[in-house]
Amino acid sequence: MTRTDRPAGFPPPGPYAFSAADPRGPSSSGPAAGAPFLVTGDVARPVTLTVAGLRSRWRQHEARVVFECGTKGPQRHTFSGPLLREVLAAAGPTFDPARRKDRSRYVVAVQGRDGHGTVLSWAEIDEDFGNVPMLLATSLDGMELDAAGSQLVVPSDWCGARYVSAISRVWVGDWQGPLSAPGGG
Numbered sequence: 001m002t003r004t005d006r007p008a009g010f011p012p013p014g015p016y017a018f019s020a021a022d023p024r025g026p027s028s029s030g031p032a033a034g035a036p037f038l039v040t041g042d043v044a045r046p047v048t049l050t051v052a053g054l055r056s057r058w059r060q061h062e063a064r065v066v067f068e069c070g071t072k073g074p075q076r077h078t079f080s081g082p083l084l085r086e087v088l089a090a091a092g093p094t095f096d097p098a099r100r101k102d103r104s105r106y107v108v109a110v111q112g113r114d115g116h117g118t119v120l121s122w123a124e125i126d127e128d129f130g131n132v133p134m135l136l137a138t139s140l141d142g143m144e145l146d147a148a149g150s151q152l153v154v155p156s157d158w159c160g161a162r163y164v165s166a167i168s169r170v171w172v173g174d175w176q177g178p179l180s181a182p183g184g185g
Ligand SMILES: Nc1nc2c(c(=O)[nH]1)N[C@H]1C(S)=C(S)[C@@H](COP(=O)(O)O)O[C@H]1N2
Pocket: 068, 069, 070, 075, 112, 113, 114, 115, 116, 159, 160, 161, 162, 163, 164, 165, 166
């Protein structure tokens, strides 16, 4: 196993290497067939999204990132895609958006088609808390992800494990949900 020391001062306090790119127009490559994933959980409007939908419905941002893979060493990539918080906000999490304390109780679970998955807290992406510009990538190093599926981009992470690729499901919910309502959601 290779191991690269986390650089001093990582993660940077922000702003992260991140810029708003020109919004791309809807894909001209025909119907959005590839790699749909579900946004579900404690949301008012559960939705199935595709990479083409992520590209056409939200402003695209670019993130140049470096992260370490435990087996492959440091990886540098340029991703583009919408902000995770904007996509999830459109699904309507059931918290009271005016109450920061309410928002702070929510978690987000991201699952890949191979079963790898991770959790984050809503507060990590919330502008009033961690304000991390996580993306749901639509492209990776210039390659469109329509066939492969979207990938979670976590510019604040040194470890690559949360960069979940081939996303199949994103679940948003009250952290108490799984405890108080087993099987629910
Ligand atoms: N779906 C899925 N995503 C995943 C993984 C995985 O096993 N499955 N591995 C993670 C790990 S450990 C790392 S380091 C990065 C590697 O990304 P790269 O191969 O594009 O550099 O992907 C992450 N995303």
